[in-house]
Amino acid sequence: MTKHIDRHISAFKDELKKLYGFKPGYLFLDLTLGDGGHTEEALRSGCRVVSFDIDEESIKRAIGYIKDFQPIIFDDRDEYIRVPKDFNWLIIKSNFTKVTEISKRLSLPDFDGVIVDLGPSQFQVLSEGRGFSFSGNEPLDMRLDQTLGVTAADLLAVLNEGELFELFSMADESYAKPIARIIAKQRLITPITTTKQLSDLITRIKKFRTEGRIHPATKVFMALRMAVNLERENIRLLLPQLPNLLKKTGILGVISFHSGEEKLVKDFIELCEANSILSAINKKPIEPSDKELSISQRTRSAKLRLAEKIN
Numbered sequence: 001m002t003k004h005i006d007r008h009i010s011a012f013k014d015e016l017k018k019l020y021g022f023k024p025g026y027l028f029l030d031l032t033l034g035d036g037g038h039t040e041e042a043l044r045s046g047c048r049v050v051s052f053d054i055d056e057e058s059i060k061r062a063i064g065y066i067k068d069f070q071p072i073i074f075d076d077r078d079e080y081i082r083v084p085k086d087f088n089w090l091i092i093k094s095n096f097t098k099v100t101e102i103s104k105r106l107s108l109p110d111f112d113g114v115i116v117d118l119g120p121s122q123f124q125v126l127s128e129g130r131g132f133s134f135s136g137n138e139p140l141d142m143r144l145d146q147t148l149g150v151t152a153a154d155l156l157a158v159l160n161e162g163e164l165f166e167l168f169s170m171a172d173e174s175y176a177k178p179i180a181r182i183i184a185k186q187r188l189i190t191p192i193t194t195t196k197q198l199s200d201l202i203t204r205i206k207k208f209r210t211e212g213r214i215h216p217a218t219k220v221f222m223a224l225r226m227a228v229n230l231e232r233e234n235i236r237l238l239l240p241q242l243p244n245l246l247k248k249t250g251i252l253g254v255i256s257f258h259s260g261e262e263k264l265v266k267d268f269i270e271l272c273e274a275n276s277i278l279s280a281i282n283k284k285p286i287e288p289s290d291k292e293l294s295i296s297q298r299t300r301s302a303k304l305r306l307a308e309k310i311n
């Protein structure tokens with residue numbers, strides 16, 4: 001029997017509804033559908049929504065949660081689909097980096113608002129067999145998109161010690177060097193292919209050092225997940241496409257959970273401001289309210305940046 005995983009708690013759900021001003025006819029692009037919390041909020045406010053996700057399981061779950069609305073589904077491997085002009089909810093199974101190409105292919109109109117909610121959903125993290133969680137013992141996979149070729153175990157096998165050090169450092173792991181060293185040594189004896197093997201190695205290194213309440217393996221697991229799914233590269237490819245998808249005065253929002261991603265978003269918005277393309281709505285990122293934190297601790301590192309299209 002597959003284990004039950006509660007629905008992902010969407011970050012900034014109340015704030016987004018207000019800040020975007022969802023209303024009937026509003027055209028909303030949710031580039032990270034996940035368990036569908038943001039999409040559902042928009043649909044229930046009368047918006048018309050286009051939702052992307054790269055993960056088939058997540059799409060199935062979102063449809064299961066949002067039962068009152070019937071989506072049209074498009075897979076980017078499909079040759080052709082006719083999208084009625086008055087569609088209500090369109091789901092696109094694709095990497096969001098293809099959003100411009102797909103919008104053109106499907107003749108989608110410009111949007112009133114776009115949201116990108118980065119990182120994996122709770123469902124993905126807690127799903128058995130996907131290798132995101134250090135609490136179980138499963139293959140080190142970590143692919144959000146099952147068609148990708150390289151898993152986290154592959155990276156641990158092929159990256160040299162210096163590359164592993166760089167990778168873990170990018171996730172602000174203070175023990176990047178000894179962790180890279182122990183992985184390079186250990187894999188000479190036996191390949192590191194399971195979450196437990198990796199988590200045990202990290203715990204061995206960090207035995208006497210604590211970092212608040214987070215598990216010692218958190219940052220290394222995050223670094224591997226980001227590398228397997230090319231998360232930073234995907235954001236870099238996506239950001240420059242976003243202003244062109246918006247109507248004038250349309251709103252762009254990005255929720256990030258990591259300082260490196262947050263900086264990419266901040267720098268991008270500043271560049272667009274300098275070129276009179278976007279105007280930042282908030283100079284400092286919005287952080288979760290106490291109410292939100294009381295519902296979900298996962299959102300503690302969430303940061304929301306918003307900008308309006310001015311040209």
Ligand SMILES: C[S@@+](CC[C@H](N)C(=O)[O-])C[C@H]1O[C@@H](n2cnc3c(N)ncnc32)[C@H](O)[C@@H]1O
Binds near residue numbers: 038094119
């Ligand atoms: C944090 S979850 C979104 C949660 C969602 N906002 C909600 O309220 O339930 C991020 C989702 O984005 C998807 N995703 C991550 N990278 C993607 C990419 N490059 N293209 C499309 N979807 C992606 C993941 O599969 C995951 O389902």
